[in-house]
Amino acid sequence: MSTAALTPAVSPRSAAAVLQGAGRLWFAAAVIGQALFLTYILVFYVPSTLSGDFAAWAKNTMLITGYVAGDTAGNLAFGAHVLMAAVVTFGGTLQLVPQIRARAPGVHRWVGRAFMTTAIAASVVGLWMTWGRGTAETLSSAIAITIDAVLIFVFAALAWRMAVKRNVASHRRWAMRAFIVANGVWFMRLGFVAYGMARSVAGDVLPSMGAFFQVWNFGAYLLPLAILELYLLAQARGGPSARLAMAGGLTVATLVMSVGIAGSWFGLFAPVLAKL
Numbered sequence: 421m422s423t424a425a426l427t428p429a430v431s432p433r434s435a436a437a438v439l440q441g442a443g444r445l446w447f448a449a450a451v452i453g454q455a456l457f458l459t460y461i462l463v464f465y466v467p468s469t470l471s472g473d474f475a476a477w478a479k480n481t482m483l484i485t486g487y488v489a490g491d492t493a494g495n496l497a498f499g500a501h502v503l504m505a506a507v508v509t510f511g512g513t514l515q516l517v518p519q520i521r522a523r524a525p526g527v528h529r530w531v532g533r534a535f536m537t538t539a540i541a542a543s544v545v546g547l548w549m550t551w552g553r554g555t556a557e558t559l560s561s562a563i564a565i566t567i568d569a570v571l572i573f574v575f576a577a578l579a580w581r582m583a584v585k586r587n588v589a590s591h592r593r594w595a596m597r598a599f600i601v602a603n604g605v606w607f608m609r610l611g612f613v614a615y616g617m618a619r620s621v622a623g624d625v626l627p628s629m630g631a632f633f634q635v636w637n638f639g640a641y642l643l644p645l646a647i648l649e650l651y652l653l654a655q656a657r658g659g660p661s662a663r664l665a666m667a668g669g670l671t672v673a674t675l676v677m678s679v680g681i682a683g684s685w686f687g688l689f690a691p692v693l694a695k696l
């Protein structure tokens with residue numbers, strides 16, 4: 421008996437629906453994760469920054485530089501960066517909600533402009549902190565985040581251009597890419613925590629955290645970007661098996677991401693908030 425006879429046929433429509441379901445599951449997990457990251461920024465950084473109590477940032481012992489007494493330019497840059505980070509995190513997620521795009525296109529346009537402009541401005545300030553203030557773990561991590569900043573500029577500009585040209589299909593693709601790279605710093609935290617948890621189970625079988633960090637500096641945005649490209653390809657041109665394989669791969673990625681989301685809340689963000 422042939423394999424085709426054993427395998428129940430999956431229609432292109434059902435495979436497309438399964439892929440769409442996997443995309444929705446990813447989005448639901450991302451919304452929860454972004455809401456937790458936003459909560460951390462809003463509770464820890466917004467009150468201290470707006471009230472000028474920059475010294476309170478020192479309660480976050482994970483920061484490389486943060487508050488430095490007497491460094492007015494550096495402290496203002498950091499403050500501006502974290503305030504813009506709140507807009508980027510909130511705005512980016514809002515843009516992906518299909519109901520807002522369909523029912524309130526005016527809101528979608530204005531939030532889109534705010535998201536793109538703020539992501540670009542936050543990246544410019546981030547570049548200055550990295551190279552001007554000298555906030556970076558290693559040269560390779562500085563190079564990695566710089567490439568991420570360049571991708572944010574390019575993808576945001578292309579998403580904007582395509583929106584102005586009313587090329588909706590192309591705008592959607594560039595906007596999703598912009599969302600992914602603008603969230604590189606978020607994926608960085610999730611991956612780092614998820615890997616730390618995997619290592620605490622598997623032990624030294626896995627390479628050290630330092631070795632992982634070297635790779636993940638780049639992988640934090642390149643891996644999600646590669647997954648997005650495969651998803652878009654499967655959606656546009658994939659046959660039923662390619663779409664089902666993509667749906668499976670995306671669901672595994674969503675599970676790993678969810679572990680990172682839970683781990684970063686309980687391991688990174690909540691302990692910092694508990695110090696307030």
Ligand code: HEM
Nearest residue numbers: 483484485486505542543546547549550555565569602605
């Ligand atoms: C556009 C999306 C971005 C968001 C949402 C974002 C978010 C944040 C947040 C929340 C912090 C505070 C650190 C923490 O509490 O863990 C931070 C710090 C920082 N960010 Fe960004 N960031 C973004 C982009 C960038 C880019 C593109 C760069 C560099 C080119 C950058 C460089 C930095 C630096 C140097 C710090 C200080 C880190 C420290 O002192 O430990 N950021 N960012």
